Amino acid sequence: MSKGLYRRLLTRKNRGSVTGYSRSDENLLFILKALSIVDEILSSVLVVQNKGNYFSVPQIYDLSAKLKFCIIFLSQMTKFFFARNLSFIFAFVNAEKEVVMKHYFQSLQQVIIENWDKKALCNYHGISFTFGEMFEQIKRLHILFDLSGVRKGDKIAICGRNRAEWGICFLAVNFYEAVAVPVLSDFTPDNISAIVDHSESVLLFTDTEIWDKIDPANIPSVRQVVNISDFSLLFDSLKEKLAVKDSDQLFRDKYPAGFSVSDVLLPTDNDKDLAVINYTSGSTGDPKGVMIRYECFSANVEYAQNNVPCHPGDRILSILPMAHMFGMTFELLYPLCCGATINYLGKTPSPTLL
Numbered sequence: 387m388s389k390g391l392y393r394r395l396l397t398r399k400n401r402g403s404v405t406g407y408s409r410s411d412e413n414l415l416f417i418l419k420a421l422s423i424v425d426e427i428l429s430s431v432l433v434v435q436n437k438g439n440y441f442s443v444p445q446i447y448d449l450s451a452k453l454k455f456c457i458i459f460l461s462q463m464t465k466f467f468f469a470r471n472l473s474f475i476f477a478f479v480n481a482e483k484e485v486v487m488k489h490y491f492q493s494l495q496q497v498i499i500e501n502w503d504k505k506a507l508c509n510y511h512g513i514s515f516t517f518g519e520m521f522e523q524i525k526r527l528h529i530l531f532d533l534s535g536v537r538k539g540d541k542i543a544i545c546g547r548n549r550a551e552w553g554i555c556f557l558a559v560n561f562y563e564a565v566a567v568p569v570l571s572d573f574t575p576d577n578i579s580a581i582v583d584h585s586e587s588v589l590l591f592t593d594t595e596i597w598d599k600i601d602p603a604n605i606p607s608v609r610q611v612v613n614i615s616d617f618s619l620l621f622d623s624l625k626e627k628l629a630v631k632d633s634d635q636l637f638r639d640k641y642p643a644g645f646s647v648s649d650v651l652l653p654t655d656n657d658k659d660l661a662v663i664n665y666t667s668g669s670t671g672d673p674k675g676v677m678i679r680y681e682c683f684s685a686n687v688e689y690a691q692n693n694v695p696c697h698p699g700d701r702i703l704s705i706l707p708m709a710h711m712f713g714m715t716f717e718l719l720y721p722l723c724c725g726a727t728i729n730y731l732g733k734t735p736s737p738t739l740l
Contacts, residue, residue, distance in 0.1 A: 493723035507550035527558035543587040545569035568709035579604040698725030
C-alpha cells in the first residue's frame with residue numbers, strides 16, 4: 387500500500403503543480419519512501435532467513451545504504467517535529483506550572499468554617515461531634531501536645547477501633563504537623579509495641595483493652611498514652627500528669643475571648659513534609675513503614691472530589707479500618723473535605739449489623 391501511494395505521489399511530482407502537488411505531498415512522499423525502504427529491508431532479511439543463507443557483500447552494502455537513509459529520515463523527522471511543536475511544548479509546560487494542587491487543609495479549613503454547627507463525626511448510638519466541636523477538641527489536644535513537649539515532625543501513634551474520636555486524634559496530629567503513625571487494632575500486642583517503638587513515637591492514642599496488653603517497657607520512647615474514647619491519660623512516664631491538670635482552665639487562658647470560627651487557621655506550606663508513616667500488615671515479614679507526604683493526601687482528595695463528588699449534608703458509613711490508607715483517605719479526609727457527615731459503627735460491620 388505504501389509503495390503504491392509512493393508511486394502515485396512520485397508521478398504527481400514529476401508532472402508538476404498542475405496536478406496539485408504540494409509541500410505536504412513532499413513531506414508525505416519522503417515518509418512513504420522511508421517506509422518503502424524499511425519494507426524492502428525486512429523483506430530481504432526474511433528471504434535470506436527462509437533460505438538459510440547468509441547475506442552477500444553487495445546485499446550488505448545495499449542494506450547499509452538503506453539503513454543510512456532511514457537514519458537520515460528519523461533525524462529529519464525529529465527536527466521537523468520540534469520545529470513545528472516547540473512553541474506548543476513550551477506553552478504546555480508553562481500551563482502545567484500554573485496548575486497548583488489544592489492542599490486538603492484548605493478544603494478542611496473552609497468546610498469547618500462554613501459548617502461549624504453541622505455534624506461531622508458520629509458514633510452509632512453514641513456521641514456526635516459537629517465541625518466546631520471536632521475542631522475545639524483538636525485544639526484541646528494541641529494543648530496536651532504542647533505540655534508534653536511534642537514538636538513538629540515528632541511521631542504520634544494511633545491504635546484503636548473505628549470511632550469518631552479516632553478521627554479527631556488523627557486530625558489533631560495532622561494539624562499540629564506531627565507525624566501520625568496509624569496502627570491496625572487487630573495487630574498482636576507484640577506487633578503494636580514493635581511498630582510504636584520502631585517509629586519512635588512519643589505519644590500513643592489507644593483503647594484501654596489494647597493498652598492493658600502492652601508492656602510500657604517495650605515502648606521506651608512513649609511519654610504518655612491517651613485513651614481514645616475520652617482523651618484521659620492511661621500512662622505518664624513522668625508520673626506528673628501535667629497534660630491534664632486544669633485542662634479547661636488552660637484552654638480558657640489560651641482563648642480568653644472564647645473559641646470560635648475566627649480561630650480556625652491551618653498551615654498550608656507543608657506539602658513536601660512527612661504527614662504519615664503507614665506500616666504494612668506484615669503478612670510476608672516484619673511490618674514496614676511507608677512514608678507519606680501531605681501532598682499525597684491532597685492529590686487523592688482532589689481526585690475524589692473531581693470524580694466522586696459529595697456535598698455538605700451527605701452521610702457516609704465508614705467500614706474500612708481507619709489505619710488503612712484507603713479507609714483514612716476516602717472514608718475520613720475526603721468526605722470531611724466535602725462537608726459530609728461520617729458515621730462509625732464502632733464494631734465489626736457484620737451483615738446483621740449493617
